Amino acid sequence: MDAYHLFHYFFNQSNISLSVDCCNHIVKALCDDGHAHVALQLHHHIRGGYDDHALLDYQTYRILTKALYLSGKYDEALDLVKDIFLLKNPDEYDSEFLDQKDFDKAWALCCEEFISSKDGNNNNVGYPTVTKTAVTVSLIEYHFSKGKEDKAMEIYTCLVAETSGKIEDASKRPLLDVLFKYGKETEAWSLVENHHLIEDRPLHIMKQNLTMHELFCCDLRMTKESIERFEKPRQMQDFVTFKFNHAPYSNVIAKCCEDENTLPHAKWILAESLNVCDPSAYKLSTFEEMINAYLKAGRLDDALETANMMVDANLRLVSILMKS
Structure with missing residues (x-):
């Protein structure tokens, strides 16, 4: 909580602009320390005070939702899930989260609906960091974690094909982390090297x-x-x-x-x-x-x-x- 108080001092009481990285780190730290309710208040504060609503990344939203869920704050967790994924029939997911007692599986189901829906092809306007690519990366990780390597690699192959290897900036590190974690070093380095070849470089960088x-x-x-x-x-x-x-x-x-x-x-x-x-x-x-x-x-x-x-x-x- 000391870090949170310092964060509040520097970004609310002093004349310093809000840092995206700081917001993500503080929310994650609060969740790790068992203060999910404080992290949720910070989330509301950020969304209420900034027009772009992009100060938390997708992975941070997932950590915050899971922390709320594990602390027994199911209503708050469900409300956040429904907003993040723009679920067509949000009430159907009440039982998925409450009955299964498996947050990761329930989250994966939401990811699948988001990806398959019409809205999944576009960014969530209210949560612009929740993109189809970001959601797909977490789905790949879920299947790896359950030992379903073939399914995970099938989704990964489709992602690379759909994006022509040009992964959005915010999803690059999470995707590499997943590939390295589950022993896919060849695929990870291939992604990096192909990016180096296909990405346009400014003339001064080439020189x-x-x-x-x-x-x-x-x-x-x-x-x-x-x-x-x-x-x-x-x-x-x-x-x-x-x-x-x-x-x-x-x-x-x-x-x-x-x-x-x-x-x-x-x-x-x-x-x-x-x-x-x-x-x-x-x-x-x-x-x-x-x-x-x-x-x-x-x-x-x-x-x-x-x-x-x-x-x-x-x-x-x-x-x-x-x-x-």
Whole structure:
């Protein structure tokens, strides 16, 4: 509950914009701690104060509904289920939830109706994160959990065919998590690699990748195996977020910092990561490592410039969170 009070302070009493990730984490944490009723109040508060109603993701709605159900708050759980899935005959599901005593099975039945219905082909206007793809992923997981691998893979194959492998952003990580959890590494990596081939890339990203590859091969003399080990997490990051994030590059920056001659490459890689607005790209340890390398080489001006970059990056992160 301490985290919830801090959340309330920062996002309700201070001048900071509401964070999507924070909302999801707080709701999940409240449910884990047995405070589903408080999580439901937060859900109502979010929906009542924001026009887009997209501040909770599909998986969070599922966790909240299950927590309500397990805590005996059946009416609240059923009301949420009916809203989320736009059920045609909602009263029929009262007995499904109450008689079966199997939340996951009842949820799977709702998923099947949502997918097969006309509304299942479109987003739920009131719950825009509840999409056909998101619901399908949870149905795949359900069948895997029941040992029905053939059924799960049949649904997965249909999903990939229907979307031409272009999975919506919010469902990418949940889908990969399911595939890896149930031993489908080949399918998971195939999804990532195919996405890398079919997804259109901005010209500056393509140039950036070519320059980076030349840097690895010619200047750092990395082996093919080393480059492949680097590329895999980078492709995974790209698939999940489709944003440049320098986290996979941290080891390369560290290698550049070992030699004064390759320090300019570290500076270039870091500069590329600062060209985007994604706050997760900013990592203090990367700045610190570069500053130490510059000081060791006696390059005080470069060390000072990097220190200023570190301050600017973190001020930028704060400004993104602050309301304009």
